[in-house]
Amino acid sequence: MQTRMQSRAMTKPFTQLLSALALVGTFVSTGCAEGDTCKELGSCGGDLRGAWTYASPPCQSLLDEPPTEVWLFNRPATVARTPPPESFASEWCAGFVLSSTAPEMAVAKPPVFWVGGEPYINGRVWYKEDGTYESRFSRNGTYGLDFSTACMRNYGSPLACGDIQQLIVAKAANPNLTNVSCTDGAEAGSCSCSFSLAASGRVIGSYSVNGNTVTHRPLRPRVLFPSDATYCAQGDRLQLSGARTTSLFDSPGLRTLDMKRVNCADGAQGDGEDGVDCGLMCPTLCEGQVEPEPLP
Numbered sequence: 001m002q003t004r005m006q007s008r009a010m011t012k013p014f015t016q017l018l019s020a021l022a023l024v025g026t027f028v029s030t031g032c033a034e035g036d037t038c039k040e041l042g043s044c045g046g047d048l049r050g051a052w053t054y055a056s057p058p059c060q061s062l063l064d065e066p067p068t069e070v071w072l073f074n075r076p077a078t079v080a081r082t083p084p085p086e087s088f089a090s091e092w093c094a095g096f097v098l099s100s101t102a103p104e105m106a107v108a109k110p111p112v113f114w115v116g117g118e119p120y121i122n123g124r125v126w127y128k129e130d131g132t133y134e135s136r137f138s139r140n141g142t143y144g145l146d147f148s149t150a151c152m153r154n155y156g157s158p159l160a161c162g163d164i165q166q167l168i169v170a171k172a173a174n175p176n177l178t179n180v181s182c183t184d185g186a187e188a189g190s191c192s193c194s195f196s197l198a199a200s201g202r203v204i205g206s207y208s209v210n211g212n213t214v215t216h217r218p219l220r221p222r223v224l225f226p227s228d229a230t231y232c233a234q235g236d237r238l239q240l241s242g243a244r245t246t247s248l249f250d251s252p253g254l255r256t257l258d259m260k261r262v263n264c265a266d267g268a269q270g271d272g273e274d275g276v277d278c279g280l281m282c283p284t285l286c287e288g289q290v291e292p293e294p295l296p
Contacts, residue, residue: 037061038255041239042232045212051126051281052238052259053272059256061247062117093151098164100156106164108155110171113145113180113195120254122200124262124272124281133207133216135249136280140198142179149189160184161191168193203249214240216249224250236261 038059097109118139126134152161165182172180178196185192205218214231218224227250228243240248240257248254262272264282273279275286 038241040230040241041256041258042234043212043230043239043241044232044234045209046231046233048209048214048231048233048238049127049129051124051262051264051272053124053262053281054122054258055237055260056258058120058123058254058258060117060120061253061255093147093154094145096147096151098152098155098157098159100158103159103163104167106157106159107167107171110168111145111147111193113172113174113177113193113197117253118197118199120251123257123259125249125257125259126281127207131206131208133205135203136200137249137251137254138198138200140196142194142196145193145195146185147191147193149187152189152191160189201251213243218250236263 038061094111094114095109096111098106099108100106101108118141120137120139122136122138124136128134147161152159161182161184168182169180176197176199178198180193180195182191182193184190202221203218204220205216207217208215212230212232213228215226215228217226227246227248229240229248230243231241232239238257238259238261240259242248242255245255248257260271262281263270264273264277264279264284267277269276272281274282274289278284278286279289
């Protein structure tokens, strides 16, 4: 009897230990994982040829897209068989250098107006009869960038943020950057800037279909690795999902697309058209519109 009691006493802690280990394993495998925030759309396959535009906003995963480090700007490509430089968080002042010289020359180096995870506000995809495709996606948003007093006084400049706003705007000139405004921040001597960032991209490549999976092979403006997407094309609707939780069209964070066909023969201007039955996604360009320059 005594032996059996000892066995039961030893079994209970052992069972508790196994339960605890199971809980730890569950936490390690799932507790720290965000998981896919975008539900996969239809995957029935079908004929996806034609031009398509948004039927509803795309689902986008918010990714950490750090800016290029200031010290890596214009740096030569890494030599073959040589490890690339290690990446790290960009410096606090975003490359901003405010010198102590005359006000008209105070901005020795403008800040890097950067933001990651901008929403994809507009998108068009054209699957052509010859096995090539063309994609166009635009991203934009309005953001803020703050510089502490330490950033403003780092090189001994006594100037206030409002004194150099025009210089910052002029030196930070960028075709994707608009509505730059800098004012004195809440902290004495600090600077608070706001700006709008808009960017668009055009990619041309080839595609192939295998069942309910389409493989995209980007060729211009640069060759990239192929990427797969599951899809469902039914009538005038097309749904695309990045296979294995990957991004679509090598666009960071773009996970799923719910699209509708661009109708270039209905006598009215619809989504995806630049005019009545005309535009870059139609067989006929609109009046005054020119064919985009070939990508390199």
